[in-house]
Amino acid sequence: MATEKIIMAGFGGQGVMSMGQLLTYAGMIENKQVSWLPSYGPEMRGGTANCAVIVSDSPVGSPIITGDATAAIVMNLPSLIKFEENLKPEGKLVINSSLIEKKAERKDINAYYVPANEIANELGNSKVANMVMLGAYLELTKIVPIETVIDALKKVFGPSKQDLVPLNKEALERGANCVK
Amino acid sequence: MAVVFDRTQGLAEKQFHYCPGCTHGIIHRLVGEVLEELGVLGDAIGVAPVGCSVLAYDYFNCDMHEAAHGRAPAVATGIKRVLPEGVVFTYQGDGDLASIGTAEIIHAAHRGEKITTIFVNNAIYGMTGGQMAPTTLIGQKATTAPYGRDAVDTGMPLRMSEMLATIDGAVFVERTTVHNVAGIRKTKKAIKKAFEVQLAGLGFGIVEILSTCPTNWGITPVESLKWLEENMIPYYPLGNFRTPEEGK
Amino acid sequence: MDKVLMKGNEAIGAAAIKAGCKHFFGYPITPQNELPEFMSRELPKIDGVFVQAESEVAAINMIYGAAGTGARVMTSSSSPGIALKQEGISYLAGAELPCVIVNISRGGPGLGGIQPSQADYYQSTRGGGNGDYRHLVYAPATLQEAVDLTIEAFDIADYYRNPVIVLGDGMIGQMMEPVEFKEPKKRDLPDKDWTTTGTKRNRKPNIINSLALDPAELEKHNIKLDKKYKTIEEKEVRHEMYKMDNAEVVLVAYGTTSRIVKNAIDALEEEGISVGLIRPITLWPFPYKAFAEIPNTCKALLSVEMSMGQMIDDVKIANEGKLPVHFYGRSGGMIPTPEAIMEKVKEIWGGAK
Numbered sequence: 001m002a003t004e005k006i007i008m009a010g011f012g013g014q015g016v017m018s019m020g021q022l023l024t025y026a027g028m029i030e031n032k033q034v035s036w037l038p039s040y041g042p043e044m045r046g047g048t049a050n051c052a053v054i055v056s057d058s059p060v061g062s063p064i065i066t067g068d069a070t071a072a073i074v075m076n077l078p079s080l081i082k083f084e085e086n087l088k089p090e091g092k093l094v095i096n097s098s099l100i101e102k103k104a105e106r107k108d109i110n111a112y113y114v115p116a117n118e119i120a121n122e123l124g125n126s127k128v129a130n131m132v133m134l135g136a137y138l139e140l141t142k143i144v145p146i147e148t149v150i151d152a153l154k155k156v157f158g159p160s161k162q163d164l165v166p167l168n169k170e171a172l173e174r175g176a177n178c179v180k
Numbered sequence: 181m182a183v184v185f186d187r188t189q190g191l192a193e194k195q196f197h198y199c200p201g202c203t204h205g206i207i208h209r210l211v212g213e214v215l216e217e218l219g220v221l222g223d224a225i226g227v228a229p230v231g232c233s234v235l236a237y238d239y240f241n242c243d244m245h246e247a248a249h250g251r252a253p254a255v256a257t258g259i260k261r262v263l264p265e266g267v268v269f270t271y272q273g274d275g276d277l278a279s280i281g282t283a284e285i286i287h288a289a290h291r292g293e294k295i296t297t298i299f300v301n302n303a304i305y306g307m308t309g310g311q312m313a314p315t316t317l318i319g320q321k322a323t324t325a326p327y328g329r330d331a332v333d334t335g336m337p338l339r340m341s342e343m344l345a346t347i348d349g350a351v352f353v354e355r356t357t358v359h360n361v362a363g364i365r366k367t368k369k370a371i372k373k374a375f376e377v378q379l380a381g382l383g384f385g386i387v388e389i390l391s392t393c394p395t396n397w398g399i400t401p402v403e404s405l406k407w408l409e410e411n412m413i414p415y416y417p418l419g420n421f422r423t424p425e426e427g428k
Numbered sequence: 429m430d431k432v433l434m435k436g437n438e439a440i441g442a443a444a445i446k447a448g449c450k451h452f453f454g455y456p457i458t459p460q461n462e463l464p465e466f467m468s469r470e471l472p473k474i475d476g477v478f479v480q481a482e483s484e485v486a487a488i489n490m491i492y493g494a495a496g497t498g499a500r501v502m503t504s505s506s507s508p509g510i511a512l513k514q515e516g517i518s519y520l521a522g523a524e525l526p527c528v529i530v531n532i533s534r535g536g537p538g539l540g541g542i543q544p545s546q547a548d549y550y551q552s553t554r555g556g557g558n559g560d561y562r563h564l565v566y567a568p569a570t571l572q573e574a575v576d577l578t579i580e581a582f583d584i585a586d587y588y589r590n591p592v593i594v595l596g597d598g599m600i601g602q603m604m605e606p607v608e609f610k611e612p613k614k615r616d617l618p619d620k621d622w623t624t625t626g627t628k629r630n631r632k633p634n635i636i637n638s639l640a641l642d643p644a645e646l647e648k649h650n651i652k653l654d655k656k657y658k659t660i661e662e663k664e665v666r667h668e669m670y671k672m673d674n675a676e677v678v679l680v681a682y683g684t685t686s687r688i689v690k691n692a693i694d695a696l697e698e699e700g701i702s703v704g705l706i707r708p709i710t711l712w713p714f715p716y717k718a719f720a721e722i723p724n725t726c727k728a729l730l731s732v733e734m735s736m737g738q739m740i741d742d743v744k745i746a747n748e749g750k751l752p753v754h755f756y757g758r759s760g761g762m763i764p765t766p767e768a769i770m771e772k773v774k775e776i777w778g779g780a781k
Contacts (some may be wrong), residue, residue, distance in 0.1 A: 021604065025433050028606045034433075036604035040459055040542070061691040062684075063603050066765045192633070222629040227493070237635045243624035245496050246637040248519055251489035254481065258493025258501070259624065261477045262451055266497075266626055284489070287482035 002057060004143050005065045007083050009050035010075025010096070015130035018156075019073070020051035023134065025152035026144040027055040035063040048078050055143050071141065073133050075116070077102060084109075094137050094179075096129065112136060114178045120171060128171035135175025146172050188212040190221055192241045201394040201401020203358045204232060204300065208239055210358075210368045211271070211298055215242065218375055220267040225259050227252040229281075231273035232306040250281025253288035256295045267378060269296040274315040275305045278340050285344070285386075292349030292383040296374045299340065302391040303412060310396030314338040317411055321398075337415060341388045345421035352377040352385035353421040357413065359392065359405040366418075373423070382424050390416060431606040436596060437462035439571050439607045440504070440530055441470065443578035446609050449500040449528070450476030453490035455483055457509045458542045459598040460532035464504065484509040488516030488529075495525040496636040498623035500582050504530035506598075507548050508539060511556060517591055518557025521653070522638030524622075526585035528578065530594045532601035535761040543761025544597035546683060549738035552595050553712040560650045562657040564664060565593045565711040567682040571605040573709075583615045584664065588656055589622075595711065597734065598761075599684045660713060667715035668707040671697065674725045675704030677773050680743050681732040682708045685764065689732050692769040703773055711739070719746040726751060728776050732769055733757040752776075 006023070010016040020036050027034040038051045052065040067085070071092040074080040077100050080093075087093060089108040098117035114136045116129040138146055150169050157164060187193070190212025198204045215221045224242035228234060230249035237244035247255040252270035260268040277285050277299050288295065304322060305311040312322035312329060315337050319328040329337075345353045354370040357363035367389055374385035390412050392404040399407060434442065441463050444452070452471060454464035468478040481487035487503050494501045505513060510531045520527055533548045535541035552565045564584060568574035574596060581592040624634050640646035668686075671693055672678065681689040686707040693703045702725070708715050722729075729751050731740040737755045744753050756772040758764045 021433070024604060028431060028433050034606060036433075037599065038602055040598065040602045060605070060687075061694070062688040062766065063599065063605075064688065064763055064765075067767065221627070223626040225497075225624045225626060234639060237637055241633060243626055243633050244635045244637075245493060245624050246523075246635070246639055247492070248489060248515055251485070251492075251516075254486040254489035255493035255496075257479065257481075257486075258451075258453065258490035258495070259497055261479060261490070262494045262497040262499045262501075263625060283482050284486055287486065290482075291479075 003070070004055045004141060005068060005070050006053045006055075006137070007050060007065055007069045007072040007086055008053065009048060009072070009079030009083055012049045014075045015127060016049050016075060017051055019130040019134050020053045022149060022152050022156065023053050023055065023144070025156065026148040029148050029151060030144050032056060033058060033060050035060045037063040048076070050079065050083070071137060073137055074100065075130070075133065076100065080104075092137070092140055094133055094140070096133060098129070112140065112179050114175060116175065119174045119178075123167060123171055123174070125167060128168055131168050131171035132175035132178075135172035136179045138172065139176035139179050146176065188216050190215040190241055192239055194238050196239065197235060198232065199395040201392060201404055202232070203391040206358050206364060207298065207300055207367070207389055207391065208236065210364070210371055211269070212240060214368065214372045214375055215267070218372070218379070220375070220379070223265065224267045224269065225263070227256045227259070227268070227270040229270070229272040229276040231276045233271055233273060233300065234307065236271050250276050250279070251284055252276065253281065253284040253293070253295070253297065257288055257291070257293050260293060260295050264294070267375065269298060269375070271298045272300070273306065274299070274301045274303065274313045278314045278338050285340075286347070289344050289347045289350040289384045289386070292351070294378050294381055295384060296378050297384070297386040298371065299386055299388040300391045301340070301388055301416065302393040303337070304393050304396045306393050306396055317415060320411075339416060341386070341421050344386060349384050350386065350422060351383035351424050354423070355388040355390070355416060355418050355421070357390040357408065357418055359390065359408045377424060430608050433604055433606050434571065435462055435602065435604050436571050436574060437532065437601045438466045439575050440578050440594065440596075441466035442609065443575040444502045444528065444582070445470060445474065447500065447579045447582035447612065449502050449582060450474060451494050451499050451501045452477070453479045453481050453487040453494065453501070453503050455481050455487050455505065455509060457506045459534060459601045460504050460506050460530065462601070463530065463532070484512035485515060488513040491527050492516050492519055492523075492525065495520065495527045496523075496624045498620040498625065500586070502528045502530065504532065506531065507533045507536050507545070507551075510548065510551065514556035517563065518555070518559055518561060519638050520591045521557070521561035521563060522559060523636050524589040524653075525591070525636065526589050527591050528581045528585055528594060529591055530578075531596070533595065533597050535759065541761040542598065544599040544684060544734060544763060545759065545761055546597060546685060546734040547736070547738065547759065548595065549711065549733070549735060552593055553714070553742070561653065562660070562712060563591045563593055564660060564713070565595050567595050567709060567711050568600060569683055569686050569707065571600070571603065571607050574600055575607045575609060577709075579612045583612065583617065586617050587615060588660060590656070590660075595683070597684055664710060665713040665715050665717070666709040667718045668709060669718065669721070670705035670707065671702070672704035672721070672723060674702045675723060676702050676725055677728050677730055677777055678704045678706060678722050678726050679730045679732055679769075679773070680706045680708070680739065682711060682739065685732055685734055688764055688766055689769060692766040692773065695766060696770055696773060701773065701777055708739075714742045714746065716742070716746040722751075728752045728754060730754045730756060730773060730776060732764060734763065735759055
């Protein structure tokens with residue numbers, strides 16, 4: 001891996017920001033160079049939210065991702081429409097097919113369809129749809145092991161929420177299985 | 181021979197620059213005496229304003245901090261928050277406190293800052309040459325109200341003590357005068373009380389003191405004392421507006 | 429592992445606490461809100477004080493009062509709020525009080541926007557307040573640098589008895605990167621014998637003041653200040669050079685823009701075009717002397733900014749008329765792309781051949 005540049009986008013409340021922070025955290029644990037850059041402002045209050053995550057073997061230059069995203073994880077339709085064009089050729093587009101019926105338009109990229117909300121609901125908690133998406137992305141790129149993401153999760157959750165770790169782990173694994 | 185009158189330790193040995201008949205000198209002395217009598221001169225930090233009393237930092241015999249116009253209560257807040265054991269006071273005129281510094285005084289009171297404010301109201305901008313203040317009386321002439329203050333264009337004179345007394349954090353609010361001996365005695369009592377409120381950690385205290393400005397009022401010192409009594413006191417009634425209840 | 433993943437605004441707050449700052453006075457404004465929020469959460473835990481002032485004007489005057497006691501104090505804001513603080517900054521400089529002021533800047537003029545911008549270069553380096561005064565301006569490009577410079581800013585402020593500005597933009601404030609809080613190197617700092625903490629009746633009163641009605645006295649004071657500023661220019665200027673060997677075009681950029689510029693430079697290198705970067709880390713003092721080291725292969729300079737062109741004035745001063753000076757900028761919260769910078773460089777490079 002040289003440099004992974006990932007755009008994550010969705011509705012506010014879909015856990016897009018925390019998914020990005022988790023991957024950033026895991027990258028840091030793996031001694032990689034990382035940055036996390038959120039969109040901010042009024043759109044944070046319930047509209048679309050997105051963040052740019054860079055995980056690299058060399059120091060991160062610009063934390064902004066423009067037309068050179070290596071991957072995009074889109075949780076809703078507006079995000080697909082907005083960010084498909086930001087992928088570079090051969091980039092990976094992970095689409096939440098539970099909420100997005102539309103298919104990827106570009107032929108020079110690789111699209112993957114993950115029914116994240118359905119899987120999350122099967123697991124009994126719709127909030128882990130983001131983890132399902134992240135699991136699929138990790139399987140596709142292997143930039144950090146799922147175990148490291150779990151380690152990061154344990155630190156982010158703190159002692160009071162350790163009981164949520166198994167659920168999140170299962171969600172990551174189910175997402176990974178979708179694209180195996 | 182017994183000493184019957186002496187310079188207070190609270191004032192530096194420096195001659196005031198104030199005009200003849202101005203009552204700033206009396207008020208300075210009262211503050212100095214109170215600081216000395218309460219034994220807090222060594223802990224006192226005063227904040228001087230912009231206005232006639234801009235040089236107050238040279239007159240008080242304690243650490244002094246010169247503030248920007250109107251900002252003394254904010255500066256005092258900064259000092260007191262670092263030094264909760266310090267005895268912090270601001271000395272401000274009516275242009276400083278009632279015009280440019282309204283936000284700072286209201287919110288220092290609102291936060292219940294444990295500071296003491298000495299507010300000298302002489303119904304005019306003195307240092308800049310007699311312009312209209314928010315406290316200038318209706319009909320009173322000023323260099324920016326040459327035909328006399330008109331309520332239609334400039335509103336009614338602002339009563340700061342009444343306004344501040346509506347704020348919970350302002351636990352001691354009193355208006356006094358220094359145009360006669362009885363008034364001077366009451367003023368000193370009020371200043372002392374305001375500092376005691378601070379020392380007890382009860383909240384914000386302010387003493388509004390009606391004062392004269394013969395130079396900019398364009399009358400003699402003696403006439404100005406009479407003018408204060410006949411014109412200012414009817415509009416700015418003397419008395420206590422708030423005081424911490426005894427025994428609390 | 430000593431690194432922690434933090435948001436820029438919080439990292440700057442944590443750095444201030446590391447530097448011994450226990451008193452913070454602020455007022456909400458986007459995109460720096462996480463900084464006062466962090467301080468309101470953390471300072472009470474160490475017997476510190478957080479005050480949410482009624483305005484930026486009040487906040488900077490609280491800083492003025494608190495700094496007078498000798499405490500390490502900080503305030504933060506964003507562009508229009510920093511404009512309001514200029515009154516206090518001038519007083520702080522005039523009365524020679526140390527403090528650290530953080531500007532997480534946004535687009536202007538006026539209320540402007542809330543997205544990243546570098547349109548406060550003039551405000552920061554030329555002084556928005558009145559009078560003959562200067563203050564150091566640090567412009568970090570990464571969160572680690574923001575942490576290191578914030579910690580150092582407190583020492584510098586104390587050492588020179590002068591306000592110091594840490595200038596980031598919304599990107600620095602909002603992004604997350606791993607940071608490490610290293611023990612700062614110890615500086616010999618002068619005793620603070622000038623503070624207003626009460627005389628305890630065993631010394632003469634101290635007076636903190638910026639008023640001097642006697643013009644001769646004021647001039648003397650200004651000459652003294654100027655001497656201090658000259659020392660800062662001599663000793664505290666800082667910059668980074670990047671890929672300057674054989675550079676045919678030299679770019680000048682600071683803060684987050686410099687990171688985008690580095691991406692463009694690397695990509696141009698792959699295409700066989702040699703481009704270098706001078707990155708001012710202190711905006712005032714500006715690294716004028718660094719321009720003497722520009723190799724003679726260089727045909728032109730390009731100032732890249734998130735503004736309509738402000739630092740370019742300093743680039744021109746530093747250049748002393750030797751090379752053509754070009755400009756590329758985006759404004760209002762729009763961020764330059766590496767591609768657009770590359771295109772501009774190629775345009776200059778083609779024309780300069």
